[in-house]
Structure formats: C-alpha cells, structure tokens
Amino acid sequence: MxxxxxxxxxxxxxxxxxxxxxxERDAELVYHRRLRRPLDSYQRNVPPHVRAARQLCQWYRDQGLPAPLQQGDTITYVMSVNGPEAAEIQTSAxxxxxxxxxxxxxxxxxxxxxxxxxxxxxxxxxxxxx
Missing domain, CATH: 1.20.1280 (Monooxygenase)
Known part of the structure; x- marks a missing residue:
C-alpha cells in the first residue's frame, strides 16, 4: 500500500x-501552440495563438524581414493585459x-x-x- x-x-x-x-514564475507562463492551418485561413474564430502569430509576423514585416511563421510552426506567446502577445516581442505587462x-x-x-x-x-x- x-x-x-x-x-x-x-x-x-x-x-x-x-x-x-x-x-517569479514568468518564464513558466509561456504558452506553446502549433499553427495547424495557414494564418490567413483563420477568419471567424481567431484563437489567441493565431492573434499572437499574426502580431509577430506583422512585427517582422515592419522590420523589413520575411514573416517567420507558417503552417506547422509553433508560436510561443503570453497573455498580457492587452491580450495575447508573442513572447519574442512582448511589450505589455x-x-x-x-x-x-x-x-x-x-x-x-x-x-x-x-x-x-x-x-x-x-x-x-x-x-x-x-
């Protein structure tokens, strides 16, 4: 027994x-989600990880770089006071x-x-x- x-x-x-x-546990708060479809195919119901992925892709485009994510890739993001934000470019609390x-x-x-x-x-x- x-x-x-x-x-x-x-x-x-x-x-x-x-x-x-x-x-003290901020490093443990990062979500990891896979993009199962192309970003453009999410139209009606846009999950948080897709919102974060679009934000990250837009940030890369603004820097003159190619978008880093495509179908099958994994996005890392946190929930901020302003909604989901890609962990790499998080600016909000x-x-x-x-x-x-x-x-x-x-x-x-x-x-x-x-x-x-x-x-x-x-x-x-x-x-x-x-």
Missing amino acids: RRFLPINCEALIQSRVAELLAG IDYQHYIDKQLRPVADSILPFVGLQFDDLTRPQLPLF
Whole structure:
C-alpha cells in the first residue's frame, strides 16, 4: 500500500499565487501552440495563438524581414493585459489574473473541496480590520 505525505494545500496555493504575482514564475507562463492551418485561413474564430502569430509576423514585416511563421510552426506567446502577445516581442505587462483563473484555479478547485477549502478564500487579499 502506498502512503502519501500530507501537504499543506493552503500554504502551497498561497505561495504559488504570491510567486506568480511577484513575477517569479514568468518564464513558466509561456504558452506553446502549433499553427495547424495557414494564418490567413483563420477568419471567424481567431484563437489567441493565431492573434499572437499574426502580431509577430506583422512585427517582422515592419522590420523589413520575411514573416517567420507558417503552417506547422509553433508560436510561443503570453497573455498580457492587452491580450495575447508573442513572447519574442512582448511589450505589455503579463495578465496574472488570467493565469490564476485559467491555470491555478481549475487545478485547485479539483482538490480543495475534499479538504474543505475554497480557492477564493485562500487567495483573496485580507481586508484590514481598522
């Protein structure tokens, strides 16, 4: 029979959120997605990685260089406060709330109900009493 070491879920989640908000995990926030179709074929529903790829291609064209991406290539991007941005040319601040809501919260919410905790209670800033 296998034994699991007890972990302090509350401290772990609070430390991860604090590290994220302090910018200590920025290198881990980069998404990697493959372009399955040519960029021009995305017309109706344009996913974030395609928006970032178009932005990167436009930046290369503005520099007088050929566009670096085509079908089958992988784009690296981050979610910024201004939407998805190619990691190579990111200029806006990272949207940490996006990563909390889309990456940390779903994992925590799958575990916390079993130990009687809620994600919002652990991550909400404490209000001063006076």
